[in-house]
Amino acid sequence: MNQLIYSDFAQSCLQDLIDLQDEFKSEYDIEWYENWFYNQSTGLLTFSTGEEEINFKYLSVGTFSRQTNTWKWSWDNENTLPTIKEEIITVKDFGYQSEFSKLTDGYFESSEEEAWEFTAITAKLTNSIGVYRPISEHLLVFMVLLEFVDKETAQNIKDxxxxxxxxxxxxxxxxxxxxxxxxxxxxxxxxxxxxxxxxxxxxxxxxxxxxxxxxxxxxxxxxxxxxxxxxxxxxxxxxxxxxxxxxxxxx
Ligand SMILES: [Zn+2]
Ligand SMILES: [Zn+2]
Structure with a gap:
């Protein structure tokens, strides 16, 4: 059996992510919206302008710190609620099977480039429709979007x-x-x-x-x-x- 090589796999996921994100942006014009907001409890990422809004169910992949140049997987983060990280275990399991330690170690020295690799891999393994990466002070927050949620369903969840x-x-x-x-x-x-x-x-x-x-x-x-x-x-x-x-x- 051919051993999957991490760098090859990561590169192919990154390539796929570029296409995925192009598709995502053409389908949902998220840059049109002025505000974004995510809520760990509801697991919803919301973009809005006035009354107009669009919602997605999201997962937290992890965070990259520009201060310490470290990556932390969401499953290793106590401050991340289960709702938005449970499914990331798929990636960790895959990491064990493939012996990719970067997918199984929770917290380590890394780079922004690698953070994108991890996000691309997660997007692939969770069949995500897109990714989003807000910045919170020195932290880059990487998320994958699982699905579009219509306004009524989103309101029911928020209620x-x-x-x-x-x-x-x-x-x-x-x-x-x-x-x-x-x-x-x-x-x-x-x-x-x-x-x-x-x-x-x-x-x-x-x-x-x-x-x-x-x-x-x-x-x-x-x-x-x-x-x-x-x-x-x-x-x-x-x-x-x-x-x-x-x-x-x-x-
Ligand atoms: Zn209370
Ligand atoms: Zn009573």
Whole structure:
């Protein structure tokens, strides 16, 4: 069997990336948009001008530091959320199979040229439609774009996340108005939950206090009366689990 040589493979991926990116730019005129924004929680990269916007599902490949001339794969980065790095494991696995240590070492001295090689390889192995490389201070952030997301789908995804006053942007959760992080009030849930769990499309974190549970039982379920009593409000996932811990000490 012929051993795949890293430099040959990287070069062919870079060539393919040039074509891919040309296609991407002709299909989606991203340079027309004035603003860009990416959100690790939703996994969406958004370009916008006023009301006009275009969204893509993205993966974080890694970052190159111009300060230290080092490359860090996203899977090696604690600050990168699982949503945007899990699929990068494909590249690492491929690296092990092919014995390409640059694809399996998490953090090492490197160059911008190499960073592009890693991104081109990732684009190839994840069937990406394009790449994007924003700059954040001294860091070059390399991402691959998996697919275009239409406006309605993007809005549905974004609606599932909120930014509370205390925590980072997180998934939304619904609680009754009697629950808070200060005093115990009991904690009933619509289903058993744990932090960072995956939720089905139609599921949300929902919890209510003991008093609400009494009313709910008396009313025979959630109806106008029990809903009015609960006076549901929106918090973030982190708030939700702080309140759960306070009430149930589940940890
Ligand atoms: Zn309540
Ligand atoms: Zn919160």
């Amino acid at each position: 599932k996340y909120i930014k509370c006053g205390t925590h980072e942007y997180g998934r939304r959760a619904f609680i009754c108005n009697h629950l808070n992080t200060r005093a115990k009030a009991g904690f009933e849930e619509s289903f058993e939950t744990y932090e960072n769990m995956e939720l089905e499309e139609d599921d949300d974190f929902q919890a209510w206090c003991d008093k609400c549970e009494q009313v709910r039982q008396k009313e025979g379920g959630w109806n106008d009366n029990s809903m009015a009593f609960a006076d549901i409000r929106l918090v973030c996932e982190s708030c939700y689990f702080e309140i759960k811990e306070l009430n149930l000490g589940y940890k």
